[in-house]
Amino acid sequence: MHTLPQQLANGLFLGSMYGLIAIGYTMVYGIVQLINFAHGEIFMTGAFGALTVWTNLPDGTSIWVGLPLMLIGGAIVSVLIAIGAERFAYRPLRNAPRLAPLITAIGLSLALQQAIFVWYPGADNAKTFPQLGTHPYHIGSVDIQRNDIFLVAAAVVCMIGLAAFVRTSRTGRAMQATAQDPDTAQLMGIDTNRIIVIAFAIGGLFAAVAGVASGLKYGQISYNMGFQAGLKAFTAAVLGGIGNIYGAMLGGLVLGIAEACASAYIANIPGMEQLGGQGWSNVWAFVLLIVVLLVRPQGLLGERVADRA
Amino acid sequence: MTALLEVEDLRVAYGKIEAVKGISFTVEEGQIVTLIGTNGAGKTTTLRTLSGLLKPVGGRVTFNGKVLTRVPAHKIVSLGLAHSPEGRHIFPRLTIEQNLQLGAYLRKDPAGITADIQRAYDLFPILGERRKQAAGTLSGGEQQMLAMGRALMSQPKLLMLDEPSMGLSPIMMQKIMSTIVELKSQGTTILLVEQNAQAALSLADQAHVMEIGTIKLSGSGQDLLHDESVRKTYLGED
Numbered sequence: 001m002h003t004l005p006q007q008l009a010n011g012l013f014l015g016s017m018y019g020l021i022a023i024g025y026t027m028v029y030g031i032v033q034l035i036n037f038a039h040g041e042i043f044m045t046g047a048f049g050a051l052t053v054w055t056n057l058p059d060g061t062s063i064w065v066g067l068p069l070m071l072i073g074g075a076i077v078s079v080l081i082a083i084g085a086e087r088f089a090y091r092p093l094r095n096a097p098r099l100a101p102l103i104t105a106i107g108l109s110l111a112l113q114q115a116i117f118v119w120y121p122g123a124d125n126a127k128t129f130p131q132l133g134t135h136p137y138h139i140g141s142v143d144i145q146r147n148d149i150f151l152v153a154a155a156v157v158c159m160i161g162l163a164a165f166v167r168t169s170r171t172g173r174a175m176q177a178t179a180q181d182p183d184t185a186q187l188m189g190i191d192t193n194r195i196i197v198i199a200f201a202i203g204g205l206f207a208a209v210a211g212v213a214s215g216l217k218y219g220q221i222s223y224n225m226g227f228q229a230g231l232k233a234f235t236a237a238v239l240g241g242i243g244n245i246y247g248a249m250l251g252g253l254v255l256g257i258a259e260a261c262a263s264a265y266i267a268n269i270p271g272m273e274q275l276g277g278q279g280w281s282n283v284w285a286f287v288l289l290i291v292v293l294l295v296r297p298q299g300l301l302g303e304r305v306a307d308r309a
Numbered sequence: 310m311t312a313l314l315e316v317e318d319l320r321v322a323y324g325k326i327e328a329v330k331g332i333s334f335t336v337e338e339g340q341i342v343t344l345i346g347t348n349g350a351g352k353t354t355t356l357r358t359l360s361g362l363l364k365p366v367g368g369r370v371t372f373n374g375k376v377l378t379r380v381p382a383h384k385i386v387s388l389g390l391a392h393s394p395e396g397r398h399i400f401p402r403l404t405i406e407q408n409l410q411l412g413a414y415l416r417k418d419p420a421g422i423t424a425d426i427q428r429a430y431d432l433f434p435i436l437g438e439r440r441k442q443a444a445g446t447l448s449g450g451e452q453q454m455l456a457m458g459r460a461l462m463s464q465p466k467l468l469m470l471d472e473p474s475m476g477l478s479p480i481m482m483q484k485i486m487s488t489i490v491e492l493k494s495q496g497t498t499i500l501l502v503e504q505n506a507q508a509a510l511s512l513a514d515q516a517h518v519m520e521i522g523t524i525k526l527s528g529s530g531q532d533l534l535h536d537e538s539v540r541k542t543y544l545g546e547d
Contacts, residue, residue: 170414173403173407173410173411174411174414176400176402176403177400177403177411180400180401180402180403181398181400183362183382183394183398184394184398184400185411186361186362186381186382186383187360187362187382187386187391187392187394187460188383188386188411188412188414188415188459188463189383189384189386189387189414189415189463190383190411190414191381191383192383303402
């Protein structure tokens with residue numbers, strides 16, 4: 001169980017989830033320089049949207065039939081909330097001082113948590129999420145759960161899809177232009193408001209996929225699941241270089257693997273027996289962030305932004 | 310004959326500070342019109358308002374028979390008004406070719422776009438040689454060529470150039486100025502904002518001198534070039 005390949009695999013799974021959520025932070029930041037601190041809650045509402053679909057399916061429906069429907073349901077909820085947040089909470093503050101949208105984001109985050117807590121039936125406790133089956137696959141000494149296969153596959157599909165979209169589509173090109181110079185993008189005829197909405201929507205979509213994956217992985221979801229996952233994903237986005245979509249995924253993977261390895265191996269170091277195990281993994285995640293930012297303030301794949309003349 | 314661009318009593322403010330205080334001028338089709346003046350005279354503000362990036366607090370702008378004042382920036386380029394902004398503002402991490410393609414963002418004729426990219430490379434051969442290179446790696450003068458080429462990709466009726474000679478070597482400046490004359494001969498109307506008054510006046514059909522938000526003096530380029538007060542203030546003679 002504590003073999004290195006197993007820890008790397010565990011880190012890869014966890015990191016894929018961080019990366020999927022981190023895409024939402026990084027895309028929005030890349031285009032409007034806003035940290036959408038409500039993004040963790042967009043992830044959470046996606047999981048609840050998917051669960052709502054599942055509970056309304058007839059009894060005895062196979063999870064393999066239900067899963068695509070759950071993904072669609074979760075995606076609709078997350079994307080609508082993300083777009084709504086942009087339109088009604090952030091857009092009116094587009095030209096306000098930076099602090100205003102930041103505080104709005106924190107407020108929105110609390111509001112969404114409390115809305116689910118109060119109004120979602122039974123959400124004052126953790127809600128059980130359907131499972132893909134409990135028998136793991138064995139590859140050599142490594143145990144792999146089915147839900148983890150789903151998670152990695154989803155992350156790979158999303159990432160390839162996003163890269164292709166940004167690199168080859170006309171809208172993707174407009175997105176790059178808007179991120180680099182929004183005023184000049186408008187001079188080209190690009191409707192930058194539309195591009196911003198698309199960035200929020202893609203972030204919402206990926207957050208929903210991550211929300212479903214998280215429910216499958218842990219077997220339960222809760223109204224406050226977005227806080228820690230969101231914080232970790234934000235860390236991943238900064239670690240990878242905020243604004244860079246590949247950086248978000250890389251940052252997620254590095255963070256996930258570092259956490260898995262730290263909780264397994266730190267305790268083996270003489271004198272650090274007390275600092276290992278699951279309970280300390282968050283600490284090591286943030287230690288890693290601090291160390292990386294000391295050496296490379298722009299993050300792993302971030303570009304050093306030259307001072308504007 | 311009605312003017313291609315008609316600006317009437319245009320007022321633009323940043324908060325409470327009025328940067329453009331009610332200016333009026335026209336640009337006739339086929340002309341080169343220039344706005345000259347010192348830093349802070351309101352020239353750039355005027356151009357940014359014409360292209361919709363800033364909203365005026367008063368006045369009227371009519372372009373090709375349409376009132377522009379309430380049209381959002383991203384829709385103005387499709388009416389035939391292109392703006393090459395001050396400081397060039399090329400997209401640094403996209404290639405030269407991608408920058409040019411973005412200039413044609415709203416066009417739907419791939420063959421025409423390809424032909425126009427080729428035209429830009431004919432006009433500025435250095436851009437063609439470096440077409441796959443990130444635009445941020447170009448020199449200042451090359452970036453200026455790219456910004457002009459990109460603005461031309463929308464096939465504008467009126468091209469607005471903001472300080473195209475800024476920071477360029479004399480040779481590069483000559484090249485840019487001769488390109489402006491060449492564009493005019495091909496039928497493009499040009500509104501040129503310049504600090505280099507000598508260069509701008511010598512090729513302008515009409516010129517306006519701006520001072521702290523107002524137009525102080527108007528006339529043909531040649532007239533102003535020989536006007537005593539202009540010579541003193543803007544051409545550095547005493």
